[in-house]
Amino acid sequence: MARLTTFRDLRAVVTGASSGIGQALARRLGREGARLALVARREEALQQLKGEIEAGGGSAEVFAADLADREQAVAAARSAEAQLGGVDLLVNNAGFGGRRRFVECELDAMDRMLRVNYTAALAMAHTLLPGMLERRRGWLVFMSSVAGKIPTPLEAPYAASKAALLALAEAVSLEVEGDGVHVLTVCPGVIETPFFSEADWKQMPAVARRGAVPVDSLVDRIVHALARGRHELTHPGPIAFAYRVKALAPGFMRRQVKRTTLG
Numbered sequence: 032m033a034r035l036t037t038f039r040d041l042r043a044v045v046t047g048a049s050s051g052i053g054q055a056l057a058r059r060l061g062r063e064g065a066r067l068a069l070v071a072r073r074e075e076a077l078q079q080l081k082g083e084i085e086a087g088g089g090s091a092e093v094f095a096a097d098l099a100d101r102e103q104a105v106a107a108a109r110s111a112e113a114q115l116g117g118v119d120l121l122v123n124n125a126g127f128g129g130r131r132r133f134v135e136c137e138l139d140a141m142d143r144m145l146r147v148n149y150t151a152a153l154a155m156a157h158t159l160l161p162g163m164l165e166r167r168r169g170w171l172v173f174m175s176s177v178a179g180k181i182p183t184p185l186e187a188p189y190a191a192s193k194a195a196l197l198a199l200a201e202a203v204s205l206e207v208e209g210d211g212v213h214v215l216t217v218c219p220g221v222i223e224t225p226f227f228s229e230a231d232w233k234q235m236p237a238v239a240r241r242g243a244v245p246v247d248s249l250v251d252r253i254v255h256a257l258a259r260g261r262h263e264l265t266h267p268g269p270i271a272f273a274y275r276v277k278a279l280a281p282g283f284m285r286r287q288v289k290r291t292t293l294g
């Protein structure tokens with residue numbers, strides 16, 4: 032059950048489907064026969080994607096929601112479940128970042144980031160897990176980040192939200208793996224999506240900019256990881272080497288991170 036090898040008739044919820052990674056993944060799932068629930072705030076973009084998926088012979092429904100509001104997150108999950116007649120795959124992907132010194136961040140803005148990046152994912156997984164456990168069939172995907180593994184300066188609240196997702200996913204995975212539910216956590220490096228503004232690209236350390244990869248390469252890796260029953264995926268793969276360096280030589284890693292991000 033851990034391996035997800037076909038998406039035909041799979042009932043899938045994708046959050047953050049109006050842009051970037053979520054949009055590209057939803058497109059792929061739709062092409063491969065999944066029945067989709069698309070969640071984000073921008074309803075027009077979701078409707079456009081729904082049209083595209085349906086034109087290709089697939090099926091999709093739109094659930095516009097502001098995931099900063101936990102009640103809207105739960106309501107979107109419940110409506111999608113009712114409409115699809117159950118959910119087999121939840122991709123908790125919606126999220127946003129921001130570059131600023133921690134001391135300059137506003138508390139309300141940091142709270143909002145945590146609610147979108149972490150609390151909404153927790154709430155949607157918590158809402159949909161009982162159905163998955165009852166059917167002894169389900170997959171939860173959490174879109175974390177390399178920043179959750181190797182926190183960098185100027186993105187403290189973002190890194191914290193992604194680290195929280197990693198911990199949540201790992202603990203839940205251990206609880207449910209004997210009951211037919213599989214958890215995959217994805218840690219992207221730098222993916223070419225609207226996540227980064229032009230100013231972000233300019234400010235980004237050269238080493239990170241050079242490592243940027245197209246979104247479809249990540250989608251391919253996610254599909255592959257689900258088919259293999261993997262629990263964690265870092266893309267591009269070689270970045271995962273840095274986790275080992277951090278574990279074995281934390282002082283060295285600390286200096287590297289500081290040098291490459293703060294100069």
Ligand SMILES: NC(=O)c1ccc[n+]([C@@H]2O[C@H](COP(=O)([O-])OP(=O)(O)OC[C@H]3O[C@@H](n4cnc5c(N)ncnc54)[C@H](OP(=O)(O)O)[C@@H]3O)[C@@H](O)[C@H]2O)c1
Pocket residue numbers: 046047048049050051052053070071072073074076096097098099124125126127128147174175176177218219220221222223224225226227
């Ligand atoms: N791109 C990267 O290099 C990278 C690296 C590591 C991790 N990630 C993670 O990957 C995920 C997707 O990022 P992306 O690169 O695809 O960025 P993106 O193109 O900016 O897409 C972000 C998605 O999240 C949705 N979202 C943001 N705030 C929301 C809210 N309050 N309520 C509902 N939906 C909301 C957006 O939809 P609306 O604006 O329509 O609401 C959009 O669909 C994020 O969690 C991000 O942290 C990305």
